[in-house]
Amino acid sequence: MKYRSYFKSISIKNKIFATMIILVVISITVIAFFANNISQKAIIEKAKNNSLRELVLINNNIETLITNVEDYSKMLATDYRLQEVLYTDMSVEKPEGGLENLIMRKKLSEVLSNFVEPNTKVKAASVLSSRIQWADVGYADNEYAARLFGTEPVAMKLENNNKPIWTGLVPFKFRYDSTESNVFAVSKAVVHKEFGKTIGMVALYVKESVIAAIYENSLNHQGGEFYILDEKHSIISSRNKSLLYHDFTDMTAISLPNLGERETSFILGKGDDELLVSTQHFEPLSWTIISVIPLDAITVENKEITKLIIRIGIWCLIFAMGISFFLSRSITKPLFILASTMRKIRNGQMNVRSSYKSMNEIGHLSDGFNSLMDRIEALVAKNAEEERTKSEIEFKLLQSQVKPHFLYNTVETIISLIKLNMKTEAIAAAKYMANFYNISLSRGNDVISIREEMKLTESYLEIQKLRYVEYMDYSMDIDEDIMCYATPKLMLQPIVENAIYHGLKWKKEKGYLQIVGFMQNGQIIIEVHDNGVGMDKQQMEQLLEPAVEDKRKVSFGARSVNSRIKMLYGDLYGLDVESVSGSYTKVTIRLPIKEL
CATH class of the missing domain: 3.30.450.20 (PAS domain)
Incomplete structure (x- = not known):
């Protein structure tokens, strides 16, 4: 498994290169092995035949000499x-x-x-x-x-x-x-x-x-020897005269088979001590002519052939390495180009395309990838446009829900204040309502300053405070430094409304709502904190990512605000929710520093 995972981690280029080299090495090794064995067998077989031919020639020359000497004896007699x-x-x-x-x-x-x-x-x-x-x-x-x-x-x-x-x-x-x-x-x-x-x-x-002298000039191999034995296996002729009259096996440690055969040839010994032994029976005097040649002396030609094969193999290996390098490079280079393009796209550069053009398979793959990315980019753009449209519709829907509903509730509050002879409070409520609608209309602009958003939210809270004076109070602490920057209209009001209706309203005693605004790490941070009933983990998840069947307004307003901020400014911005059930809820709004 370890080697398999390691092999999978190797690049395609190195796999092709390594595979080519391994195949070449195996091929050269197999060829060299069989060539060496075949050539060695052929050389040994040739040496056997040559040795037997030499023995036959020596036999004939000795027979000629013996015959001549016998003829001389007959002539003399x-x-x-x-x-x-x-x-x-x-x-x-x-x-x-x-x-x-x-x-x-x-x-x-x-x-x-x-x-x-x-x-x-x-x-x-x-x-x-x-x-x-x-x-x-x-x-x-x-x-x-x-x-x-x-x-x-x-x-x-x-x-x-x-x-x-x-x-x-x-x-x-x-x-x-x-x-x-x-x-x-x-x-x-x-x-x-x-x-x-x-x-x-x-x-x-x-x-x-x-x-x-007949056989001394016939020694074709260095280290080879000729011997002539009598019928008792005693040496009667040799280049080394000290061996004469001694038993052949005792002097040479060579055990001979049955010497009654006309001619034989065989190999004795092991490793570096192997010998090619050939025998020829000399019939007239029952002598045996023996040739002993070290196998190393015979195969010296094969060693030269082996060296030549090794040299050729090394050159072939070098040549194969060069060819495999260029071949693997030619195959993997377009793949690297395509992979580099994919990495750029994965990093968000959706408009990047593969530059490799060819009529081969990888060229078709590159063209297909570019076409696919064109379609994906078009679908992404279409989806983004649909999301933007959907967000706009949701925001307009939110506005359409807020304005009539808020207007109706505010008018009811004003009527109630008048009936209670609270004219001053009624007049203040009317002013807050006028201020709220004046800013919310804002000549049709969807983006206003944070100052205007805070005034709009303050007007909303004052009216709500008049209505629910017995269970809520609030405070706003906004740094002056961020007041001039831009924010989506009605960004804060839905969050405040959720805090009142789903947090403070269900609290047994009077609750408190706090709004804080400041600048931190190059971002505008606005925190809405209430000490209401809080939320559990499931409710927090539904607040920004509601389930399909979840149609509650508590999630609709917050989700709409979060989606709109992300759509306008990116995924780095939006809403974060922190809450403990029965204790508190804090919604953090992150906005970029944007001039109006």
Whole structure:
């Protein structure tokens, strides 16, 4: 409820502006969210495909290298000069007549040199005779070769096996090297072409770095790594040589699924540690080629896209703010003009009209409002004229009631005084009556001076005092300063008459009527105070605002005077009534300071 009331209190301009901004922010956020997710998925999927393609390419290159090395071993094993040397070595009776012979070794060197560096990627080659004698080219250490291939007779070791045989990754030492090297070795039995008898063995050595060179240039993502595992999941090739011979899971904390599949690609880890892992099975040697790429390195492009979206979103937001500001302003400006016009009219400026002109909906609303105000102003003017006419009629009616009634009562009083032989009082009553009618007629003027109004009222009171001498008396205390100012004619007489007939007349003992006039706060104040029977709250309300069914004269005269003063001078002026039942009544008349 609190937020609803707060929303209702916001101006239309701010509502439009805020709504536009919220819609733009939500739209940009939703677009950015989906664009980021879609682009990230697309980039990851693309990276998976690229990684698998790279593994396939590496697989093919390794297969090509392996095939070439095997072909070299086959070519070497079938070379007729090598077979001649090995066959001769097997035929001679003394060892020194075999591979130890300088001529024989020279022939072997000539044959082997064609299959090792720099002509091929083979680091070195060794030849084992049937007598378990080693000869080499490329500085292969014969002690390491013997340790690698053993000392069993060759015929038994390689019997019925004409295919090249690969070892796993092994440490091997070459002559003149200070440290061991990591190599793969391939061996091939030498079978005599004519006799079909195994007469020796050849071994070729390929460094692990030669295989690693195949994939080292394929690292497209920063932080990415390639690994080659044997069938026991030991690392046999990696850029980081310290990982060789160790279990892959132990070294990388990456758990691999079933590696029997041809190729797989999956994501491991959470948050910033997510990795894209791709595998490719190398069938010839039961190896597994693995690519490991941090997901952050893959999605770096997506981050750039996200930054671009954010920048574009900020510019769109700024642009939308400008558009929404001008749009809300263009919509609300005419409403503000119309609202300002309404405030002026509410403050009493009924002749003000809306200045906004347009063919849109607000323009039609403005025209309709102006037309409505024209009609209201016309109706108000008509109503005011009708009220003025009604007030005039009521005032004339009051006069018509006062004059005949007062004349009749006064004449009756004069006759009674004459009968009682009170000629002096009769003459005074006649003079007061003449004075009353002289002023009340006042050549047809409805506005007279306060002095004349007081004389008229005094004449009325003197006559009433002659009639009701036993229950009333009065006094008048009017400041001379206000005597010259204007007042509606017969303004005071109806109030005095009400005080006499409805207040003092019903009092058991003699009552008193007091009239006071003075100037206060820029107004003329005339107070009529009587100590008669007073009025209750309902009677006071009826005195100035009678009910429809109330036709009593007590309210008619006072209401007529009050309405006439307000009609002539405004709502700041008129009558105020203060009374306590059984105690007193005070009627205060407020008039403006008007020159006659």
